[in-house]
Amino acid sequence: MRLKIAVLAGDGIGPEVTNEATHILKAVAELGGHDFTFVPLLIGGIAITEAGTPLPTATLDATLECDAALLGAVGDNKFNALSPDKRPEAGLLQIRQALGGFANLRPSIAYKALSASSPLLPEVTENVNILFVRELLGGLYFGEPRWWNKESDEAINTMRYTKAEVVRVARVAFELAAKRRGKVTSVDKANVLEVSQLWRATVTEVAKDYPSVTLEHQLVDSMAMHLMNIPRNFDVVLTENLFGDILSDEAGVITGSLGMLPSATLGGTVNLYEPVHGSAPDIAGTGKANPLGAILTAAMILRHSAGLEADAKAVEVAVHKVLDAGYRTSDIARGSAQTVSTQEMGKLVHQAL
Amino acid sequence: MRLKIAVLAGDGIGPEVTNEATHILKAVAELGGHDFTFVPLLIGGIAITEAGTPLPTATLDATLECDAALLGAVGDNKFNALSPDKRPEAGLLQIRQALGGFANLRPSIAYKALSASSPLLPEVTENVNILFVRELLGGLYFGEPRWWNKESDEAINTMRYTKAEVVRVARVAFELAAKRRGKVTSVDKANVLEVSQLWRATVTEVAKDYPSVTLEHQLVDSMAMHLMNIPRNFDVVLTENLFGDILSDEAGVITGSLGMLPSATLGGTVNLYEPVHGSAPDIAGTGKANPLGAILTAAMILRHSAGLEADAKAVEVAVHKVLDAGYRTSDIARGSAQTVSTQEMGKLVHQAL
Numbered sequence: 001m002r003l004k005i006a007v008l009a010g011d012g013i014g015p016e017v018t019n020e021a022t023h024i025l026k027a028v029a030e031l032g033g034h035d036f037t038f039v040p041l042l043i044g045g046i047a048i049t050e051a052g053t054p055l056p057t058a059t060l061d062a063t064l065e066c067d068a069a070l071l072g073a074v075g076d077n078k079f080n081a082l083s084p085d086k087r088p089e090a091g092l093l094q095i096r097q098a099l100g101g102f103a104n105l106r107p108s109i110a111y112k113a114l115s116a117s118s119p120l121l122p123e124v125t126e127n128v129n130i131l132f133v134r135e136l137l138g139g140l141y142f143g144e145p146r147w148w149n150k151e152s153d154e155a156i157n158t159m160r161y162t163k164a165e166v167v168r169v170a171r172v173a174f175e176l177a178a179k180r181r182g183k184v185t186s187v188d189k190a191n192v193l194e195v196s197q198l199w200r201a202t203v204t205e206v207a208k209d210y211p212s213v214t215l216e217h218q219l220v221d222s223m224a225m226h227l228m229n230i231p232r233n234f235d236v237v238l239t240e241n242l243f244g245d246i247l248s249d250e251a252g253v254i255t256g257s258l259g260m261l262p263s264a265t266l267g268g269t270v271n272l273y274e275p276v277h278g279s280a281p282d283i284a285g286t287g288k289a290n291p292l293g294a295i296l297t298a299a300m301i302l303r304h305s306a307g308l309e310a311d312a313k314a315v316e317v318a319v320h321k322v323l324d325a326g327y328r329t330s331d332i333a334r335g336s337a338q339t340v341s342t343q344e345m346g347k348l349v350h351q352a353l
Numbered sequence: 354m355r356l357k358i359a360v361l362a363g364d365g366i367g368p369e370v371t372n373e374a375t376h377i378l379k380a381v382a383e384l385g386g387h388d389f390t391f392v393p394l395l396i397g398g399i400a401i402t403e404a405g406t407p408l409p410t411a412t413l414d415a416t417l418e419c420d421a422a423l424l425g426a427v428g429d430n431k432f433n434a435l436s437p438d439k440r441p442e443a444g445l446l447q448i449r450q451a452l453g454g455f456a457n458l459r460p461s462i463a464y465k466a467l468s469a470s471s472p473l474l475p476e477v478t479e480n481v482n483i484l485f486v487r488e489l490l491g492g493l494y495f496g497e498p499r500w501w502n503k504e505s506d507e508a509i510n511t512m513r514y515t516k517a518e519v520v521r522v523a524r525v526a527f528e529l530a531a532k533r534r535g536k537v538t539s540v541d542k543a544n545v546l547e548v549s550q551l552w553r554a555t556v557t558e559v560a561k562d563y564p565s566v567t568l569e570h571q572l573v574d575s576m577a578m579h580l581m582n583i584p585r586n587f588d589v590v591l592t593e594n595l596f597g598d599i600l601s602d603e604a605g606v607i608t609g610s611l612g613m614l615p616s617a618t619l620g621g622t623v624n625l626y627e628p629v630h631g632s633a634p635d636i637a638g639t640g641k642a643n644p645l646g647a648i649l650t651a652a653m654i655l656r657h658s659a660g661l662e663a664d665a666k667a668v669e670v671a672v673h674k675v676l677d678a679g680y681r682t683s684d685i686a687r688g689s690a691q692t693v694s695t696q697e698m699g700k701l702v703h704q705a706l
């Protein structure tokens with residue numbers, strides 16, 4: 001098995017956690033006799049500093065020649081004064097758009113060993129296993145017109161969806177649900193927004209092709225509440241772009257830390273893999289970052305881009321083992337646990353593999 | 354003290370809970386020798402059924418002659434197929450706009466007696482007391498253009514804010530924070546949205562007039578997580594319209610039930626008071642509805658429209674007492690508690706008063 005992986009480490013803790021993830025991928029390649037190559041590329045704040053733009057053409061061109069892209073994190077407070085189109089985050093949004101992946105899969109799983117790290121009661125999080133399918137190329141993130149007019153002191157963003165955009169991401173959600181517990185919860189604000197009415201009608205129509213899957217609709221405000229009250233009720237949660245951004249971060253409290261959450265974006269020319277957490281500039285370089293989100297993201301590469309399901313599982317099992325053995329990075333170290341650094345955590349997973 | 358209150362009971366559990374709230378207001382009036390009159394008016398689904406439109410002109414005209422408006426809830430599944438501008442919710446949005454109140458205050462308080470009703474750990478919710486200040490007349494709720502074109506299979510909503518709209522609601526948040534614990538957390542998505550950049554810049558500017566208040570900015574996705582992890586960190590939370598809708602419902606899990614949460618909308622011709630919960634058509638008429646959200650909303654009428662701070666406090670203390678005595682409606686009856694009906698709960702608060 002040959003795989004060429006673009007490594008877009010980015011800013012803050014991005015390089016640290018990406019480093020641990022690539023170590024794990026190398027270990028898997030060695031164990032299985034695979035040929036994985038890694039292509040380091042600039043993106044985000046570091047790309048602004050070194051190449052004058054958050055997504056250099058060289059980065060995009062090289063990524064398009066790879067089989068998968070692993071992104072760390074982008075964002076740096078020193079660029080806070082820039083407008084959205086010039087910030088590190090613009091690099092991320094541009095590469096998402098250029099690679100074309102529209103279905104962002106974000107699993108949110110409760111680990112028994114981590115139940116003490118969650119602010120939720122253990123009986124509430126027990127056995128929770130949610131898969132968010134977040135539409136990643138539409139809505140307010142990319143809608144035009146968008147502007148902030150400093151003369152008229154007014155700003156606008158546009159939430160826009162076409163039926164075709166909803167159909168394709170809904171199909172991904174239903175396909176996945178059919179292989180899981182057979183339920184899709186679609187999130188919208190159909191009592192207020194026209195876009196949500198199109199969303200709801202379209203998802204309802206797509207559901208007809210999947211008679212084995214149950215569809216329910218939830219308003220985004222109620223969903224924000226139910227997700228905490230009865231997370232076990234959810235299997236696949238299908239959302240537009242911004243609602244998915246908000247709800248999948250909220251679901252981080254189920255696992256105990258955003259630092260644990262991986263994601264994979266499918267459906268484009270090159271699949272894009274990124275942990276859900278941000279660049280966390282405040283802890284960059286301190287060894288406090290949790291690499292497990294990035295390592296579990298690497299497992300998703302094995303699953304979705306390499307077709308190595310058994311190896312993906314093996315990495316996930318290794319993560320479980322290390323947590324069961326009591327090792328924690330500081331973000332998940334509530335209570336009495338053995339606190340380890342980013343690197344140590346990476347090594348522990350490697351050993352458990 | 355004379356007060357004329359428009360009572361817009363609305364749909365589902367709206368009439369039941371509003372009924373208990375007006376009973377309490379009548380009791381307060383009697384005890385204090387005040388003259389409160391109540392003007393029942395149609396809104397929402399019931400108004401569509403009886404008058405052909407979710408906000409009849411007669412309702413609006415009569416409300417504009419009152420000193421305060423108490424709304425129950427709107428929304429009824431039988432109108433789900435209608436477009437946003439024809440649904441029960443349109444009546445609510447129209448009256449919000451017509452009354453002109455732009456600052457929607459939503460307190461989210463952890464009651465010690467209810468800590469077992471929350472999915473959060475007792476030590477996480479302990480002493481939490483957050484006041485959301487949600488902008489209520491801007492953003493995606495009212496932005497034009499908005500449409501769903503069924504020919505082109507495309508839909509659009511517009512998130513729009515002017516600086517003036519942000520300034521006036523920010524001032525309310527800072528004024529309130531100055532009288533509380535002196536902290537404002539402003540929520541936006543400034544790393545992606547131009548509207549949020551205007552929001553952040555404006556709030557930062559307004560903050561200069563309130564040197565005693567600390568301002569922090571949070572991205573909406575992180576906020577959805579922090580709100581569950583460390584709710585005690587927040588005092589006043591300032592948000593645009595949709596972010597406030599989502600986050601204030603999410604904060605319902607701090608109290609244990611949406612059924613407990615009141616709200617007051619200030620700044621317009623007539624202040625509008627409504628519990629945060631919806632019409633809950635599934636439990637309407639079963640006596641299961643929690644009237645405490647509506648009763649606490651009545652307390653906000655006493656505070657903000659009648660200037661009867663002592664009476665407002667008395668109602669809030671009465672609610673505390675009833676909860677401390679172990680009485681619960683079914684939404685908050687986790688564990689062993691004395692479950693009572695909507696009416697019984699209303700009577701218990703009355704007695705405690």
Ligand SMILES: CC(C)[C@H](C(=O)O)[C@@H](O)C(=O)O
Nearest residue numbers: 075089092245276544545574
């Ligand atoms: C960094 C930011 C642009 C990004 C987003 O909003 O999509 C992040 O929050 C995420 O969830 O991947």
Ligand SMILES: CC(C)[C@H](C(=O)O)[C@@H](O)C(=O)O
Nearest residue numbers: 191192221428442445598629
């Ligand atoms: C019923 C609905 C239109 C309303 C809103 O979204 O504002 C409700 O959810 C609320 O929070 O008051």
